[in-house]
Amino acid sequence: xxxxxxxxxxxxxxxxxxxxxxxxxxxxxxxxxxxxxxxxxxxxxxxxxxxxxxxxxxxxxxxxxxxxxxxxxxxxxxxxxxxxxxxxxxxxxxxxxxxxxxxxxxxxxxxxxxxxxxxxxxxxxxxxxxxxxxxxxxxxxxxxxxxxxxxxxxxxxxxxxxxxxxxxxxxxxxxxxxxxxxxxxxxxxxxxxxxxxxxxxxxxxxxxxxxxxxxxxxxxxxxxxxxxxxxxxxxxxxxxxxxxxxxxxxxxxxxxxxxxxxxxxxxxxxxxxxxxxxxxxxxxxxxxxxxxxxxxxxxxxxxxxxxxxxxxxxxxxxxxxxxxxxxx
Ligand code: PBG
Numbered sequence: 185x186x187x188x189x190x191x192x193x194x195x196x197x198x199x200x201x202x203x204x205x206x207x208x209x210x211x212x213x214x215x216x217x218x219x220x221x222x223x224x225x226x227x228x229x230x231x232x233x234x235x236x237x238x239x240x241x242x243x244x245x246x247x248x249x250x251x252x253x254x255x256x257x258x259x260x261x262x263x264x265x266x267x268x269x270x271x272x273x274x275x276x277x278x279x280x281x282x283x284x285x286x287x288x289x290x291x292x293x294x295x296x297x298x299x300x301x302x303x304x305x306x307x308x309x310x311x312x313x314x315x316x317x318x319x320x321x322x323x324x325x326x327x328x329x330x331x332x333x334x335x336x337x338x339x340x341x342x343x344x345x346x347x348x349x350x351x352x353x354x355x356x357x358x359x360x361x362x363x364x365x366x367x368x369x370x371x372x373x374x375x376x377x378x379x380x381x382x383x384x385x386x387x388x389x390x391x392x393x394x395x396x397x398x399x400x401x402x403x404x405x406x407x408x409x410x411x412x413x414x415x416x417x418x419x420x421x422x423x424x425x426x427x428x429x430x431x432x433x434x435x436x437x438x439x440x441x442x443x444x445x446x447x448x449x450x451x452x453x454x455x456x457x458x459x460x461x462x463x464x465x466x467x468x469x470x471x472x473x474x475x476x477x478x479x480x481x482x483x484x485x486x487x488x489x490x491x492x493x494x495x496x497x498x499x500x501x502x503x504x505x506x507x508x509x510x511x512x
Contacts, residue, residue, distance in 0.1 A: 302337075431446065
């Protein structure tokens with residue numbers, strides 16, 4: 185037998201059965217986390233204009249959504265709160281009867297198997313829309329913010345959070361949160377750090393949904409410069425040293441190279457946040473009839489897994505899970 189003169193890739197692409205046999209990457213609801221936006225009240229469902237299929241809901245309706253997600257095998261939800269009021273310090277973030285804490289208690293009681301992740305940040309709760317306390321000249325102060333983030337994380341753990349995910353990008357926040365959780369008896373609650381979080385234009389629709397656009401300036405003083413890759417590795421190393429159990433890269437598609445480097449360098453559980461603008465862009469093109477939105481979304485999510493993400497936070501989790509279950 186003479187060997188073939190050249191590689192014949194097409195032999196392994198002839199049928200779905202053989203393609204399935206040699207497929208390297210999987211994408212299933214168990215890899216996904218669905219973000220939910222919660223707002224005080226009852227029976228509320230407000231569509232988010234810039235994110236088709238996404239709604240702000242009251243806690244009772246969030247429970248309904250979470251029930252469906254749990255049934256479909258989606259791994260978990262990450263909660264974002266739209267509080268009743270905002271102030272300079274963002275005190276709604278750690279209030280015992282805050283919107284996140286109230287929702288957590290309800291979901292934890294009704295759905296003990298569903299992973300409840302919380303975003304630990306102040307920007308949805310501050311009247312100025314920044315992720316930390318401001319100095320008189322309008323700059324975000326690092327160290328005084330740490331204590332407030334730690335209080336927020338502890339209040340989430342008390343209310344039933346399974347994972348806390350700091351997204352503020354203050355230096356030293358993982359250590360502050362780890363210390364506070366341990367002191368309060370929550371040594372078993374893991375920290376998923378938004379370690380490499382870039383100052384991105386792709387957060388636009390989220391800021392509509394969560395009403396968290398900074399009133400002045402932008403977040404480039406604390407979120408990462410999109411041009412930097414080595415720095416992402418330093419951020420991840422620092423967060424791991426401080427006690428992060430898992431790390432995240434955010435956004436996802438424009439930063440697949442970062443994701444691959446983080447996974448290869450550290451070999452730790454690594455997530456990616458497929459953010460609002462990434463989701464909205466595909467749906468907008470779909471609505472124009474310019475591409476097949478379902479297929480484009482699957483391809484995007486698969487690429488994120490292929491680049492090294494163990495799990496993905498995505499607004500498309502529910503739809504993908506419905507498709508897998510044959511529900512749409
Ligand atoms: C809070 C936070 C943001 C997102 C997640 N957590 C907004 C921001 O940093 O401006 C964005 C998520 C998305 O765009 O889907 N800091």
